[in-house]
Amino acid sequence: MRGRVEDTEGRPVPGVAVVMLDADSAYVAAAASDAEGRFEIVPAVKPYRLLFQHISYELAALSGASGEAGTVTLHERSTGIGAVVVEGERPVVRIEQGRLAYDLQAVVRGKAVNNAYEALTQLPGVSERQGTLTLAGTGSVTVILNGRPTTMDAAQLEALLRSTPVERIEKAEIMYSAPPQYHVRGAAINLVMRRAAAGTLTGEVHGDYSNRYYGNWEAGGNLVFAAREWSADITYSAGQTRSKRLIDLLSRHTLADGTYDIEQHQDLVSETTAHRLRASAEYAPENKGRVSAAYTASFTPRNAGDSRAEGNFVRSSNRPDGDAAMHNLALRYTTASGTDLALDYTHYRTDDRAAMRNEYADGTKRDFDVASGQRIDRLSFSLDQRHEAGKGWEVTYGALLGWTSDRDWQRYTVLLGDFDAPETDSRLDEWTGNLYAGIGRQFARGSFSLSAAGEYYRLGDYENWSVYPQATFVWMPSAEHVLQLSLASDKSYPSYWEMQGAVSYIDGYSEIHGTPGLRPMRSYEGQVVYVLEQKYIFMLFWNETRDHFQQTAWQASDRLALVYQTLNWDTNRQWGANAIVPFRIGRWLDSRLTLTGLRMTQRCDAFHDLSFDRSKWIGVVRLDNTVRISRKPDLTLDLAAFCQSPAIQGTYDIDPAWSVDAGLRWNFDRKRASLTVRCDDLFESGVPFARVRYRGQWLDMDSGAYSRTFTVHFSYRFGSYKERKHKEVDTSRFGH
CATH class of the missing domain: 2.60.40.10 (Immunoglobulins)
Known part of the structure; x- marks a missing residue:
């Protein structure tokens, strides 16, 4: 209803x-x-x-x-009520049909937060590590918009959300076990976007300057028009990013004829110019359903770099250059009875070139040029239906059919030296068929949902049938006590490029290898969540991934080469506990303490020419503080601290990591304008040192330089900006 x-x-x-x-x-x-x-x-x-x-x-x-x-x-009462001021603490979280629902604007009120992406990182249990959003107690989390999955990769989704004002978000819903009608499995965060009020023309413009060794800029704007039965919007942003990474490698590389001490200093510079465009329209006559269309595009006319390596083994220079483009058209029709039909088409193209020059310590040289590219066409169709069966019962069912055509190639031109160029040219057709059904019921003190999805998957000669169960149970003896149990399963697929046999070169010693036959990974997870007084959250969690794939480094046993390759592990398991405790001091300090303790186990019986089976206890502490400096002028200060104990990743040992972030925000012109100054990772301590000391593998890797980021953001909103967001484009498996 x-x-x-x-x-x-x-x-x-x-x-x-x-x-x-x-x-x-x-x-x-x-x-x-x-x-x-x-x-x-x-x-x-x-x-x-x-x-x-x-x-x-x-x-x-x-x-x-x-x-x-x-x-x-509704008609206003003829007698009004005088001004009444009521002060109280708003609930941090509410339970809505098995979802943890947060008023995102209430969560970030007064914080130095400029956009939807930064607002997401302020949700309890959500954090960002090295450009990836994580949710405490889960193996991974998917961001969906208005109940539909995005079809963008992490970088593109981040760019889009960073250009989205937080005022456009009505609420954020955290689901530890997403029902199948969302067409994602496992944990998900659903952003519910506001609808524009009828008869309004609203918008926002913004600009950013950031510095992380190099200066970068980004600017954009949004414009929305809404009538009673239809609405239209357009969003555009452009920016230029230049980044620098320093990686110091110390490798004691053992071969049959002895051990070689190799020292390499890598200086990696990249420069990208990007444009993002979205235009959409929706027609929604009252009681007659809704139809919408959206066009999304991203263009990267320049994606260049200059990578240099100096050391006692090889002196290298690599100058990559390329461009990419993505176009997506999404159509959606929702009938008055609740049937939802969606059609989605994506075309992605990238062309890359690189000139590699290597001069080895023994005087030999190896020079070559490489050209590579990718063409992807993807089409998907989905149908979803929900029925209310009375007395609180609900029945859902639906289907999804998807097809993808992928072509990848890589060609070498050898200019100098003896070099066996591993050229590739492959074509893949991928088919996915999914059917699901589920039931659920709301009752006086809780709810439950249970569903199962059957999926057929085919990629080339590989075929697989899978069943994915999902269950959520919520018990609410009172508003102050809520208990939620969630179970979910999922399957994740590697990128198309990782599944090719292509070899890319960072320098004359470090290589990136593709893995033909790389298998998808299956994950299983469960959580028990207890919410006290609608703000304190306590959790027990477990998640396990079979055939887990991840890129790690390996010193080749037959030659002097450091090989980065994505391989399937037997298992990656985590179990532990998590606590989120918010607290306030007067009206000037709002804080949140997050504590996580977990046991991690990783095992791979066929890791190149050796195996590993490793476990470790890991602890994570995060403290977020918002200090109200003054109300006139409207000034707030954010201070956040993060600390993680030593960890493992395959054969890597990861040192402890910690960071401190600070941000100052000034709202003015009746809060239509805001100016924010931020500095993330103040002490450049957030990127940990990594080492390998395992069964003859000996490697030190230090990549922590230039992690401090300084940002200035200005935005101005007009027309009381408030609007909704849309389904986006998944390119998570595209690119090199």
């Missing part, structure tokens, strides 16, 4: 209590309207009677039997 509440001037009315009664006037369920006046009640009965209650409006009632209540108009 869905609908919308507005006043006599067509403006949405938030905070309206909507109470559902059955034909005998017995209470069934209740809900509250959101910031756009929209509400949804699950479970629902037919016929029903709805009561709409608000302190500033007259009581309204509606009777009917349709699944859509439409728009209900």
Whole structure:
């Protein structure tokens, strides 16, 4: 049961209590309207009677039997109430149909947060490590938008969310076991975006300058127009990023004829110019369903670099250059009865070139040029349906069919020296078919959902049938005590380029190898979550991945080469506990302490010419603080500290890592303008030192230089910017 509440001037009315009664006037369920006046009640009965209650409006009632209540108009009371000030602490989290729902704007209020991506990292249990979002207690987490999975890789999704104002997000929902209608498995964060108010033209412009050894810039804008039955929006951003990495390698490389001490200093510089464009339109006549279309594109006309290596083994120079483009068209139609149809097409293209020059210590030289490229076309169709079966029961089912055509090639031109160039030219067709069904029920003190998805997968000669169960149970003896149990399973696939036999060269010693026959990995996970007083969160978790794939380094046994390669491990298992404790001191300090302890086990019986089976206890502590400096002017200071104990990754031993971040934000011009200054990893301690001391493998790797990032952000919003977000484009398996 869905609908919308507005006043006599067509403006949405938030905070309206909507109470559902059955034909005998017995209470069934209740809900509250959101910031756009929209509400949804699950479970629902037919016929029903709805009561709409608000302190500033007259009581309204509606009777009917349709699944859509439409728009209900409330009339203001003839007598008003004087100004009343109520101070209290808002709940950090609410349980909504098995999801942990956060008001994201309340979470980041007063913090030095500039966009949706930075806001995500402020959610309890969510953090960012080396450009990847993680959720405590899970193996991985997927970000979905308005209940639909993104089809972008992590870098593109990050870029899009960084150009999205946080005001456009209505709420964030954390699901430790996402139901199959979301077309993702395992843990997910669903961003529910606001709808623009009818008859508005709104927008936002922003600009960023950052410095991480080199200066970088990014600028963009958004424009939204909304009428009563249709809306349209366009978003554009452009930027230039130049980065520098220093990697110091010390390798004691053992061959049959002895051990060689190799020292290499790698200086890696990359420069990228990128443009991102999105345009969409939606037509939603009242009680007649909704149809939408969106075009998303990203263009990288320049993706260049200059990588140099100096050492006692080889002197190398590598100058890569290339360009890439991605186009996506997404169509979606939702009927009034709840049937959801979606069609998605993506085309991706990249062309890369590199000139490698190597001069070895023994006087030999090896010079060559390499050209590589990728062409991907992907088409998918999905159908989803939900039925309310009465007395709180819900039935869901649906299907997805996907096809991908991938072509990858790599060609060498040898200019000098003896070199066996491993050229590739491959074509792959990938097919995916998925059918799912699920049931769920809401009851007075909780809910449960149970589903299973069957999937057929084919890539070349590889075929696989899989079943993915999912279950969530919530028990709420009172509003102060909530217990949630979640079980989920998933399968993840490597990128198309990793599955090729191509070889890329960082320098004359370090190489990156593809892995033909690389298998997808299957994961299983479970969580027990206890929420106390709607703000304290305690968790026990377990997750295990079979055929886990990850890139690690290996000193070749037959020649002097450090090989980075993605291989399948037998298992990667984690289990432990997590606690999130927020606290406040007066009106000037808002803090959150996150504690995680886990046991990690990693095993691989066929790791090149050796095997490993390793375990380690790991502890993580994070403290986030927001200090209110003043209200006039509106100044806030963020201070965050992170610390992780020693860890492992395959044969690597990872040293402890810690970091301190700080940010100062000034809101002015009636909060339409904001200026933020941030410095992340103040002491350049966030990238840990890594070493290998395992069965003849001996390697030191220091890549912690230039991790400090200084950023200045300015944004200006006009027209009371508030809008919704959309399904995006998955390119996680594209690229080299």
